[in-house]
Amino acid sequence: MESFFARFKNPLALIAIVLLQVIALAMQVQRPAKDADALSPSGAAESEEAAPDGHNVSLLRRWTVTAITPLETALQSSSARVRGAWDDYVDLRHTRQQNAALKDEVARLREEEASFAADAAQGRRLQKLLAFREQYALTNVAAEVIGTSGSDRSHVLYLNKGSDDGLKPDQPVITPDGVVGKIRDVFPHTSQLLLINDPSSGAGVVLATTRIRCILRGTETGQVQINDLTPDSRIKVGEPVITSGGDLVFPRGLPVGTVQSIALDPLHQPYTAITVKPAVDLNRLEEVLVITATSSTLPAAAAQDAAAAEATAQANQRAADLVAEKLPSLQPAVTPANGAGTAPVAGASGAKAAAGSPTATAPPPDDPESQVGGLPGIPNSGLPRSKPALHPDRFSPGAAPPAADMTPGAVAQSQNPVPSHNPAQDQNPPAQTGAGQQPDQQPDQQP
Amino acid sequence: MAERSYTSREELDQYGFHPGVTVMAPMVCILLQAMLPRTLPWLLHLDLPLIATIFFAVSRRSPIAGAVTGTLIGLFQDGLTNHPFGVDGIAKGIIGYVAASLGFAVDIDNVINRVALVFTLSLFQSGLLYLIAHWLLGQASYRLLPVQELISAAANSVVAIPVFYVLDRFRIRD
Structure with missing residues (x-):
């Protein structure tokens, strides 16, 4: 027996090491599944890796992060100083124009x-x-990206702000351009940001034009996809994608990106794989905003x-x-349904006047006939000619017949005819000047 | 009849390292791996901790030491990702074991052997990660991306040459 262990010492050691880690893996995989619903309000849309770890695992991760992030922060700040000195004192080309x-x-x-x-x-x-009810960003914390996960299979970034700055898991992270991701894990001075292109990430979104609600997910290759929709001809490339607020993580209406391509998903027929181009360049993030509180009312300012x-x-x-x-x-004047001309109106009564009066055919304002004075050949250079009154009385010009036509002792007319301002309009019968217009029709606005 | 070994006496030489180098070299690799992709995103395809694992394993020529070194480096890497602890730990532990075992058979001071070793073990690690994700974690969506894996393996092989050259300076003959 002793010779067996001595002979197979190396393989046995390897088996022991691997077996221990397999057991640890099994324990970790089970733990978040139990707590996922309680911890993550968007649990249905996300896998287990998006949920915060159990207590012991979180402790291990905290030790790891605590060991590495001070070095990252120190390197980051020193490089930022060097870069700042270069930008502020050396590289000042085109600054005035900018x-x-x-x-x-x-x-x-x-x-x-x-x-x-x-x-x-x-x-x-x-x-x-x-x-x-819409959620507005009430307060946010600006944070700087200090590191990555170092793995192309894990799209995670580290921020230089943590629980001491008010950050908590599941808080949304944005930039002025759009959504970046959400806080996955928080340490005292550091936090882990899960990007929207991570395979374990998910967000409720809506296609801005078609108003179709769907779930956005990351892929192994670092793309962002919607793959819970069946083919729909209304969805076009270039359509904006915004957050729907349905995941209770991201406030409504934040830009996520635009539809980049639409293709059938070979792995999940008959669904389509709609690739979304993120509004934010996720590979070049330097500063982000963490939304620490939202409200249904706007902030005071x-x-x-x-x-x-x-x-x-x-x-x-x-x-x-x-x-x-x-x-x-x-x-504003009205354009009759037949397009024969326009007439000044005042609500419904105006419409009626337009229908029954020859004054309904007023010329457009840019017509030279409607202007007084001005330079020849230059439109709109003169003063506008006065338009006929809506409620003419006996003092209105042209309302009373010439004295020569009057008969002494004749009965006064109850309704004064409203003369046309433009002689050409007199030739238009009422039937052609908006007679068919109904009082409730909206008048078209003149430009 | 005396048994003949395919390895020379020189090839069987075991090297040791100063404890500071043993700790700091993998740490620097992990730190660079975490920081450099911030400014150069394509560096995410590199795996500097894997190169460190292979180097220490083949230099020490002890499978157990290689497995332990690989496991520790892998667990540290897991701590920076959103994966459960053990994904990279298992993969790099096995890589360390295999690399140390291969160190007996090949002359790892030869540049071509080094390149071939790193290239092969990079692809092997990709396969291991795929198996761990599929079998142990049940991630059906995890896919092997052959072209990407080949590019990563080639990049690791190229970068391994100067890294091995630098780390060679810290070797101490046991």
């Missing part, structure tokens, strides 16, 4: 921001009507901006309404 371009862009973005805030306010009102933008928009609308009330002749 600065001017950025200033222009900031001004443009500020204008856009006010417009978007008004649109967002309208969207929230509509969502309230539809009883939707954003809410103030939105309220200010909404108030400005309402004030502009009120001013426009006042001008419209005081100057009814400048209200």
Whole structure:
């Protein structure tokens, strides 16, 4: 017996080492499966590897990470200093042009921001009507990528922020460009970021154009795919993909990427493999934002901006309404269904007037006939000719017949005919000038 | 009749290493493996810890030492991934054992032998990882990507030449 062990010492040692690890593997694989539902709200969409480890395994992983990440952090910060010194003091080509371009862009973005805030306010009102609740990013923590897993089969990054900075497992990680992944494991000063292209990763998404909900997964090759949809001709290459919020990890509406290719999935017939090009370059991440809290209401600063933008928009609308009330002749004209001409209207009554009056055929504003003065050959260079009144009275020009035609003692007409402003319009019978237009039809806006 | 060995006396020489080198060399390999792909993503296809495992195994020519070294390096690598502990530990433990066993049979100071050894063991490790994922972890979606594995093996073989050359400087003849 002794000779047996002496003879097969090496293979026996190897078998023992492998067997121990197999047992350890079996224990680890079972442990997250038990706790997956409790720990991960998106458990159904993710495999066991996406769930945090059991206590003992987490301890082992913490030791490993604690041994390696201080070195990574030190190297990262020293390289950042060198790079910063180079960028700040040496490599300053084109800085002035970039600065001017950025200033222009900031001004443009500020204008856009006010417009978007008004649109967002309208969207929230509509969502309230539809009883939707949207999650907004309330607070976030900026973190720096300090390392990778070092394996092409494990798409994991390490961040320089941990539980001491308020990070917790399952918190979403984004950049201004879109979704990056979620926090998988958290240590005091470091955290493990699971990228969306890891095979164990999953996210609830919606195709922005077709509004089809589906699950996004990573693949072994580091791609991002949707493979739970059957072929659908409505899905096109280039369609944006955004988060649906259904996984309770990522807030709704964050950009994920665009559809890159659509093909039948050879392994899972009859489903398709829709490859998504991530909005973020996952291989070149340096800084990320970890969303540490979400809310169904906007953050205070954003809410103030939105309220200010909404108030400005309402004030502009009120001013426009006042001008419209005081100057009814400048209200938008209507284009009749037959396209024969246009007429100034004021709501339903205006439509009726357009239907029954020859004044319905007013010329378009860029017509030279509708302008007074101006330079010959240059459109819109003169003043607009006054349009006929909507409610003419006896003082309106042309409303009363010439004195020569009047008969002393004759009964006054109850309805004054409204003369056409344009002599050419008199030739158009009412039937051709929007007679068929209904009062509830919306008038087309003149440009 | 006396038995004849296919290996020379020189080939059977065993080398040792300073404890600092034994610890620091694999650590540096793991650190570089974790940091370099941040700026050069294609370096993820390299496996510097595998090169260190093979080097220490063939230099010591002790299968048990090779298996233990490989296991420790592999477990450390597992700690940085989202895989369970043991995936790389088992694979690199077996690689260390096989490399040390092969160290008896071939002259590992020859560059061509080194390249061939690293290339073969890289492919062997890919096969082991595939078996572990399929059989032990039940990951049906895990696929072998032949072209990618061949590229990785070739890259490891090329990078192994300078790494072995540097680590040769720290060898101590037992």
